[in-house]
Ligand SMILES: Nc1ncnc2c1ncn2[C@@H]1O[C@H](COP(=O)(O)OP(=O)(O)O)[C@@H](O)[C@H]1O
């Protein structure tokens with residue numbers, strides 16, 4: 001389980017996250033909505049442990065351990081992984097090697113790559129000249145190898161073309177054990193018990209909801225988590241009346 | 255002989271002439287008297303002490319000669335092994351060539367100037383030996399020829415002159431190394447190299463340097479490439495040296511001639527490197543590329559590159575990337591000269607420390623900070639060298655892998 005308690009975060013002198021409380025239980029996937037600049041990426045980077053996001057108050061607990069002060073690699077070892085929006089290029093490191101580095105044990109990178117239609121990129125340097133959509137598929141490939149328990153996705157569908165969008169959606173769903181197909185083929189109760197993976201997905205478009213059976217939607221507004229609701233409901237509300245209105249109306253209903 | 259007298263006269267006048275760049279070496283402090291070593295048969299080579307064999311392997315010399323087309327091995331001032339096992343490829347000590355073959359006169363000091371500086375002068379006046387490697391017209395080297403210049407005697411000055419000729423339509427691969435014996439502390443190596451790549455020939459020349467902490471090194475090389483020829487020059491130096499200065503020059507003298515230089519340098523504390531490459535593009539269709547990767551672990555490195563485009567329809571690119579790992583100093587000096595319209599010339603240079611976001615990214619995949627750093631460094635040194643035979647690529651990878659521990 002991921003528990004975030006009264007988290008406050010600064011970059012430099014700027015306060016970007018205020019009093020965040022969030023719980024993600026094993027088997028749960030949450031969708032994170034919010035306008036540009038509201039702090040969504042910052043929240044994910046803070047959970048991952050990026051040191052420029054300075055935690056000034058509150059704590060993060062993962063699998064019962066206080067990880068507030070743990071470095072990035074120790075969080076990764078504990079089972080946290082992230083699909084980045086704009087990861088850096090690593091010159092001279094082949095994607096094939098990167099996949100092996102991500103995996104604790106040896107994996108067959110060709111088979112994994114096939115899942116995200118990425119075989120042709122294995123011998124390219126990591127992220128070197130990748131388009132927006134290619135970066136997302138590369139990130140997914142790395143997560144497939146890493147197989148973390150908590151997965152943070154920063155806009156995983158943005159920039160992905162129509163041809164690959166369902167591939168990306170289904171891969172995320174299977175990583176998070178949240179595919180709709182699963183639910184049909186297995187009795188519901190059992191599936192629920194089997195699920196251990198946790199997910200937090202940033203999306204603007206909501207495309208991902210067509211593939212991933214998400215449990216909750218969260219809206220981050222001006223550094224604050226401003227409402228929790230059914231993700232479809234949030235998406236509709238934001239679509240019709242915008243974030244400002246939506247945050248106010250859902251808050252009052254709750 | 256009149257020509258020899260002339261060369262000697264010019265050399266004598268230049269004997270105190272300092273190099274155009276780089277710290278001056280006082281050659282009087284070193285001993286260039288001949289040191290005799292017995293010639294070694296194949297079995298003697300293999301019977302060399304393990305420690306010495308290791309030094310040689312690090313410089314690309316495989317004493318078993320497996321997968322080598324020929325071997326030239328010089329210890330101090332003496333040739334101790336010289337042999338070609340491939341038809342169409344000649345490996346001859348240069349003194350022997352000068353004595354017995356008139357044709358060598360068409361190449362000896364025809365590209366490099368004997369009076370360029372005190373080092374070229376010393377190589378003429380006190381020539382010890384060196385190799386002539388020549389691939390006959392149309393021949394293809396299957397395995398690379400290996401050449402090793404080994405320094406054993408402390409305080410020595412080694413003067414070497416090499417001539418490499420790839421005749422028309424031939425293909426020649428050379429791996430050459432310089433190494434010092436484990437007990438040598440101090441010495442100076444002067445090495446003249448002249449490269450002739452003839453019409454439609456291909457020459458790859460991979461040089462690995464393995465010096466000692468107090469070595470002074472002054473190579474002087476000039477190459478020319480005729481129409482349709484390709485000269486691929488790789489240089490790797492990952493071991494300490496007191497001072498290394500070289501600025502090899504290539505002239506593309508026929509249309510569609512191509513030259514590519516790749517160098518990898520890791521600079522240790524107390525070491526000074528001033529290394530570059532200069533390529534003149536003189537004919538339409540000429541292509542040139544200079545790529546360097548330099549890491550300073552505390553050493554001082556000047557990485558130069560100079561491309562000169564003299565006619566239209568040429569293409570040249572210079573790329574220098576430098577990484578500061580433990581302090582030190584890197585000065586990248588990329589120069590482009592376009593003398594006419596219609597040239598396509600570019601350069602990129604980037605010097606800095608490892609980007610923290612790259613380390614963080616790898617850490618987020620579960621690598622420790624140290625693992626992330628060494629992964630990035632290894633990637634940094636992993637340059638794609640198009641046209642390099644896989645075997646030589648493997649050789650370079652092995653050297654980098656071996657040296658990786660020292661880098662970290
Ligand atoms: N390195 C930084 N320095 C200063 N401000 C930053 C930095 N990174 C992000 N911010 C600011 O923090 C706020 C939140 O950014 P971010 O988390 O990227 O938002 P989102 O992902 O919701 O669009 C924005 O106002 C952004 O400009």
Ligand SMILES: [Mg+2]
Nearest residue numbers: 040041042085
């Ligand atoms: Mg963002």
